[in-house]
Amino acid sequence: MDCLREIEGKQAHDPIFIEKMSKLSLPSSLPRCVYFPGSLIVGAGPSGLAAAACLKDKGVPSVVLERSNCIASLWQLKTYDRLHLHLPKQFCELPLMGFPTHFLTYPTKQQFVDYLESYARRFDIRPRFDETVSRAEYDSTIGFWRVTSVGLKGKKTEYVCRWLVVATGENAEAVVPEIEGMREFGGDIRHTSLYKSGEEFRGKRVLVVGCGNSGMEVCLDLCNHNAKPSLVVRDTVHVLPREMLGRSTFGLSMWLLKWLPMRLVDRLLLIVSWLMIGDTTRFGLDRPRLGPLQLKNLSGKTPVLDVGTLAKIKSGDIKVRPSIKRLKRHAVEFVNGKTENFDAIIFATGYKSNVPSWLKERKMFSEKDGYPRRPFPNGWKGECGLYAVGFTKRGLLGTSMDALRIAEDIQRCWKQESKHHYFWHQSSSP
Structure with a gap:
């Protein structure tokens, strides 16, 4: 699909351009094209929620795509009833919000799910559920990521975004x-x-x-x-x-x-x-x-x-x-x-990572195991606006560290590009 091939990167923050993109209509045989000016996060587990919350705290918009019909689907749908967190709750908190004081030292499965749902409500994180990302690829022509998702009825949507955050994690597929x-x-x-x-x-x-x-x-x-x-x-x-x-x-x-x-x-x-x-x-x-x-x-x-x-x-x-x-x-x-x-x-x-099956990028992620090639603590950032959260092999503590770093880095880029657009827009005005 070539709907954006002629677009220059400097148009990314142009309000008129954004309005045109939102009204873009395509033949029914092609994927629906959605331009998003901020970050696209793949995965609505703890990692994706943490990244979205930290970005929101920095004033950067994000959209979260989730293949299941709920947040933290691994915890809600694929874990046994007696499960508790294996570490004390103070080591499992996501950024910007702690656990309720009345929770057990080692929270139950349901307590952790309740915490994540409260976390999503507090930061107004509303993932787009039942959207399975089938392909994500960087388009160097326009300087954006193209992310294709497939909905419940097979309907495809192509998202075009500046920053892509991979939050599908270490436990995407059962081994x-x-x-x-x-x-x-x-x-x-x-x-x-x-x-x-x-x-x-x-x-x-x-x-x-x-x-x-x-x-x-x-x-x-x-x-x-x-x-x-x-x-x-x-x-x-x-x-x-x-x-x-x-x-x-x-x-x-x-x-x-x-x-x-x-x-x-x-x-x-x-x-x-x-x-x-x-x-x-x-x-x-x-x-x-x-x-x-x-x-x-x-x-x-x-x-x-x-x-x-x-x-x-x-x-x-x-x-x-x-x-x-x-x-x-x-x-x-x-x-x-x-x-x-x-x-x-x-x-x-x-479980194992499934990143190689959909992310068409080989510099940051290994094709062998789907983990960032650079070891902790340097595996969170790739090239061209690509980031990873939740691949540290250090549990929720590592997730929080990644999310904070990613939000700070994207905020810096966001401000720089917004400033660049402002001066470009002013100089282009009659």
Whole structure:
């Protein structure tokens, strides 16, 4: 579509130009073209909301496109009922608005959703729902981004904007590994994004694949509903108490890092952890060679903060199993040669970015994993008005840092371009 090919960048803030663009009509066979003078944000999760709020605080308009029918769709539609934030609420606040004081230290899923909805209302963020971005590409001819979205009935809309903020995040698509015999298994196989409660698995033998925070918590939930869970541990993992010495483990770590090097803090955390929960190796949970903070810093792999699962493993209520070799009819063969019968398999194998599937840009984002190529804290800004929020592998704390930086940078550009247009407009006047 060439409706804007002849437009010069200096017209971007011209009121007459904007009015003409809003009235632009195109043949029905072509996408509807919408010019937006500010920032376009893809994704209405916590990252997108944070970016929109910070931009609004700086006086920069934005529009948010969301493929689902609600904000924070991952939290509302794809998380299990017993989920709580794994970190204390003070480390999970979005910019410019804290949590209500009456919320739990570790807010529930519903409390966090309520917080996000209140956040959107406070900053008057009104995403355009049911719009899936299928393509975004920078048009160097006019100096703008062209973003194509597809609505519920397949109707396409092309947005033309100066700044594009990618806020689809690290958890856009569920990851389900391909295992030999999956079609043969015959039982229930699902990802944790489709798991709500252990109630429907009461009395059943369930194999949970993945020993991160989600896998551990799903196992605990299954135990609490009288299911018979087993946990596949395919790799080494750091399991730490959620709280140490009367403080949250995360908060204690952040405080210690102000005074001590990371390697020493890791040693202290592991010593206290060993005193509190013992040697996890005895239960099939081998620790990595790198300490938990060093590992997180280098690879983004988060340590497990135990909320009661380890006690169930120690008591034998949760069985630890090695990697899967293949699936059979209602059975699983493990790499150690043993075979066990199971009624269901739940993959707690995480999520991945989907940015390469729609963003036609290869300098900022890696095609391999869909993350910014530049490591934290420098991955938030690309070229030609492209930004990323929520790809730091540092949770909501990293999201807030990104959103604040992005808003400040776009505000600076916004002011410069507005000033340039003002002087151009004045000099062009008779």
